[in-house]
Amino acid sequence: MEAIASAKYLRGSSQKARLVVDMIRGKDVNQALAILRYSSKRASNLIEKCMRSAIANANEAAEKANVAIDPDDLWVKTAFVDRGPTKNRRRVRPAPQGRAYRERRHFCHVTILLSNDERPEPKAKGKGDGKVGGAKPAKLAESKGRKRGGAAAAPRAKRAAPRTEASEKSDAAAKAAGEKKASKRAAKKKATKVDE
Numbered sequence: 001m002e003a004i005a006s007a008k009y010l011r012g013s014s015q016k017a018r019l020v021v022d023m024i025r026g027k028d029v030n031q032a033l034a035i036l037r038y039s040s041k042r043a044s045n046l047i048e049k050c051m052r053s054a055i056a057n058a059n060e061a062a063e064k065a066n067v068a069i070d071p072d073d074l075w076v077k078t079a080f081v082d083r084g085p086t087k088n089r090r091r092v093r094p095a096p097q098g099r100a101y102r103e104r105r106h107f108c109h110v111t112i113l114l115s116n117d118e119r120p121e122p123k124a125k126g127k128g129d130g131k132v133g134g135a136k137p138a139k140l141a142e143s144k145g146r147k148r149g150g151a152a153a154a155p156r157a158k159r160a161a162p163r164t165e166a167s168e169k170s171d172a173a174a175k176a177a178g179e180k181k182a183s184k185r186a187a188k189k190k191a192t193k194v195d196e
Contacts, residue, residue, distance in 0.1 A: 001069060002077065003058030006111040007050040010043070014083040014108035017043040021079045021110065029055060029074040029114065047110055051076075054112045069116060078113035 010017065020043045024032035029051070036048040055071055062069035084107025095101045 001058065001062060001065070001067065002113060002115045002117070003054050003061055003074075004111065004113045005050050005054035005057050006109060007046060007053070008109045009084055009107045010046045010110060011105070012043050012046075012108060013106040014081045016041065017047065017081045017108045017110060020044050020047050021081050024051075024076050025079045026119075027076055028072075029076070030072060032076050043108075047112075050110050050112050054114045058114055058116075073116045074114045075116070075119060076112060077115040077117075078111075080111055082109040082111070084108050 020036070020039060020041045023035050023039070024047075027035065033048065033051060036044045036051065055074065058069060058074055059071065086104040086106055089105040089107065091103045091105060092100045093103050
């Protein structure tokens with residue numbers, strides 16, 4: 001059985017209310033009420049009222065359906081916050097040099113859905129669970145690169161070219177040239193030490 005409750009036109013921005021709602025999503029009702037009771041956020045009191053309303057709605061729906069329901073079995077299945085209007089909530093604050101800053105005071109709408117159905121099992125993210133997983137899609141890797149800032153933030157790794165006989169000969173020649181330069185430097189150092 002599911003029960004829903006919504007609180008409209010709550011004072012405060014939806015962004016700040018979402019911080020509170022994210023803490024209670026998927027929790028037991030008792031645990032969610034405890035989180036809301038001891039949270040220091042201003043929106044938590046209003047969201048707690050909405051939660052209690054959803055519990056009362058669940059009890060009412062159970063009585064109408066002639067079904068026994070235990071409020072302790074309920075859990076927060078869905079909880080979300082929508083942005084409300086700011087019309088007629090504009091205020092003016094004093095600013096330096098005789099100016100005025102316009103301030104918009106926000107409303108938000110909170111919706112909570114409670115359920116006493118069985119919860120879905122959380123999927124294990126561990127690699128050693130024995131399941132063989134397929135490769136991730138290419139778009140996912142592409143989007144991660146975009147989040148990091150593209151090529152500037154995540155430079156490409158240097159690719160090792162396949163070895164050929166010509167490249168091995170050129171490597172050997174480069175080593176010999178490097179050894180000659182090193183021996184010349186050592187000879188110069190010895191000469192300067194002898195002169196001193």
